[in-house]
Amino acid sequence: MVTRISVSGDRPYEVLVGRDLAGELPSLIEGAARAAVLFAAPLRDQAARVAAAAGVPTVMIEVPDAERGKTVEVAAQCWDELGRNNFTRTDVVIGVGGGAVTDLAGWVAASWLRGVRWVPVSTSLLGMVDASVGGKTGVNIAAGKNLVGAFHPPAGVLCDLDSLRTLPADDLLAGLAEVVKCGFIADPVILEEIESDPAAAVDPDGPMLRELAERAIRVKAEVVGADLKESGLREILNYGHTLGHAIEKREKYTWKHGHAVSVGMIFAAALSHLSGRLDEQTAARHRAILESLGLPTSYSAEAWPELLSAMRVDKKTRAATLRFVVLDDLAEPGILSGPDEALLRSAYAEVAR
Numbered sequence: 001m002v003t004r005i006s007v008s009g010d011r012p013y014e015v016l017v018g019r020d021l022a023g024e025l026p027s028l029i030e031g032a033a034r035a036a037v038l039f040a041a042p043l044r045d046q047a048a049r050v051a052a053a054a055g056v057p058t059v060m061i062e063v064p065d066a067e068r069g070k071t072v073e074v075a076a077q078c079w080d081e082l083g084r085n086n087f088t089r090t091d092v093v094i095g096v097g098g099g100a101v102t103d104l105a106g107w108v109a110a111s112w113l114r115g116v117r118w119v120p121v122s123t124s125l126l127g128m129v130d131a132s133v134g135g136k137t138g139v140n141i142a143a144g145k146n147l148v149g150a151f152h153p154p155a156g157v158l159c160d161l162d163s164l165r166t167l168p169a170d171d172l173l174a175g176l177a178e179v180v181k182c183g184f185i186a187d188p189v190i191l192e193e194i195e196s197d198p199a200a201a202v203d204p205d206g207p208m209l210r211e212l213a214e215r216a217i218r219v220k221a222e223v224v225g226a227d228l229k230e231s232g233l234r235e236i237l238n239y240g241h242t243l244g245h246a247i248e249k250r251e252k253y254t255w256k257h258g259h260a261v262s263v264g265m266i267f268a269a270a271l272s273h274l275s276g277r278l279d280e281q282t283a284a285r286h287r288a289i290l291e292s293l294g295l296p297t298s299y300s301a302e303a304w305p306e307l308l309s310a311m312r313v314d315k316k317t318r319a320a321t322l323r324f325v326v327l328d329d330l331a332e333p334g335i336l337s338g339p340d341e342a343l344l345r346s347a348y349a350e351v352a353r
């Protein structure tokens with residue numbers, strides 16, 4: 001059974017969730033003369049299967065794995081490859097992999113000839129529930145995470161649950177961090193399901209993971225359908241990310257994004273509580289659920305000054321004012337603007353080890 005989740009906007013598209021979805025690809029790239037397939041080594045075989053299913057001639061472009069591929073230098077190598085192959089506006093870019101490869105592929109598509117069609121074939125849980133939906137594309141630079149990029153929605157998204165069978169357990173967990181985020185900001189049923197049986201939540205063949213993934217995709221689809229360019233509502237998807245991105249930068253992008261967001265959510269929950277906006281029990285629920293899954297909830301105490309300075313280039317910052325997504329209640333996110341440093345430090349004490 002294929003679940004189709006619609007994303008509205010100027011260029012509406014569908015997120016397809018199911019198994020053995022390769023046959024759906026030709027309809028998503030209808031009219032394309034050729035496809036460039038971007039992939040990293042762990043997904044080489046899957047990329048070859050996708051290329052075979054595309055039904056048009058393909059240019060295969062292998063990029064470095066994970067965050068090592070999400071750079072301006074790698075994007076430039078991809079542009080060179082498209083140039084060598086005379087890629088035109090009737091051609092399409094397909095990204096096969098986790099969020100790092102699809103963020104890169106999307107940005108290569110957004111920037112080539114000022115924007116060509118693209119399709120993410122998402123192979124990680126995080127990619128399915130988050131990165132491939134919503135058209136945020138881009139790369140990291142030395143100054144910070146995702147600082148260069150564009151909003152460029154895909155023509156459609158394929159989430160083949162069979163891919164999750166080969167996904168390393170730690171990467172599955174990273175994806176669950178974003179699922180938990182959706183639970184806290186919008187859909188508490190997600191939290192109840194995980195709490196009822198955390199082991200079932202990490203079983204790639206079980207029904208719970210599919211249910212959780214579809215719920216999280218629906219949260220994301222609804223938000224980005226209403227606010228593609230993050231002029232307001234979309235900021236809620238950044239819950240836990242202000243500190244999370246600072247940790248990723250400090251770790252030179254060797255930490256998994258979802259793991260950093262997990263720590264970031266503990267911080268955001270503490271900030272929500274200490275600023276008098278969220279009750280203690282809901283704040284404590286963050287640690288309980290993330291720990292039950294085996295996600296990290298602490299980080300180096302001495303890193304604080306560096307993290308604070310990294311947070312200043314967060315995209316939600318306005319002039320010198322730091323802004324954080326917080327919770328006023330379960331599924332009631334809001335913005336905390338310009339908290340003083342003492343409050344931030346107290347919230348960090350909940351994370352520091």
Ligand SMILES: NC(=O)c1ccc[n+]([C@@H]2O[C@H](COP(=O)([O-])OP(=O)(O)OC[C@H]3O[C@@H](n4cnc5c(N)ncnc54)[C@H](O)[C@@H]3O)[C@@H](O)[C@H]2O)c1
Pocket residue numbers: 040042043065066067070097098099100101103123124125126127130131132133134135136137146163164165166167168171174175257258
């Ligand atoms: N654009 C967005 O809206 C958005 C949203 C959330 C996250 N992101 C970005 O997504 C990235 C994280 O994505 P991720 O967690 O998928 O990490 P990732 O893309 O780095 O993938 C993690 C690892 O899993 C491997 N992998 C992926 N699928 C596999 C499979 N089926 N079998 C075996 N190995 C597989 C990858 O090759 C990689 O080694 C970060 O860069 C983050 O900033 C973007």
Ligand SMILES: O=C(O)C(=O)C[C@@H](O)[C@H](O)[C@H](O)COP(=O)(O)O
Pocket residue numbers: 130134136145146178230234235237238241315
């Ligand atoms: O889609 C969004 O908007 C999000 O904030 C989702 C996040 O999970 C994701 O990590 C996103 O890439 C972060 O965006 P950024 O603009 O803060 O880099």
Ligand SMILES: [Zn+2]
Pocket residue numbers: 130178241257261
């Ligand atoms: Zn994220």
